[in-house]
Amino acid sequence: MAHVVTAPCVGCKYTDCVVVCPMECFYGDEQQLYIDPDECIDCGACVPECPVEALFLDADVPAKWSGFVQLNAARVRVLKPLGARVTEKR
Structure with missing residues (x-):
C-alpha cells in the first residue's frame, strides 16, 4: 500500500506534508x-501535516476520489x- 494525494489538494499545493516525508x-x-x-513506505508522517486532509492510504481513498x-x-x-x-x- 501507499499513500495517495486526492482532490482536496488540487489547487492548494501546501507542502507541509512534504517536509516530514522521510522518503x-x-x-x-x-x-x-x-x-x-x-517510493512511499506508508509511514503516515505526512497525513497529520496535510491542512486540507487530502492524504489517504490507497485502500482507504473515498470512492468519489x-x-x-x-x-x-x-x-x-x-x-x-523532469x-x-x-x-x-514553499
Whole structure:
C-alpha cells in the first residue's frame, strides 16, 4: 500500500506534508502534489501535516476520489524524469 494525494489538494499545493516525508516521494505540477507509490513506505508522517486532509492510504481513498490512486502513479511517471520532486516547504 501507499499513500495517495486526492482532490482536496488540487489547487492548494501546501507542502507541509512534504517536509516530514522521510522518503522524499512527493512530486508536483501546476495542479497539485502526487506521491510515488513505489517510493512511499506508508509511514503516515505526512497525513497529520496535510491542512486540507487530502492524504489517504490507497485502500482507504473515498470512492468519489478513487481515480486519484491511478492519477498519482501516472503523474509521477511523467514528472520524475523532469526532476519535479518536491522536498521542501514553499
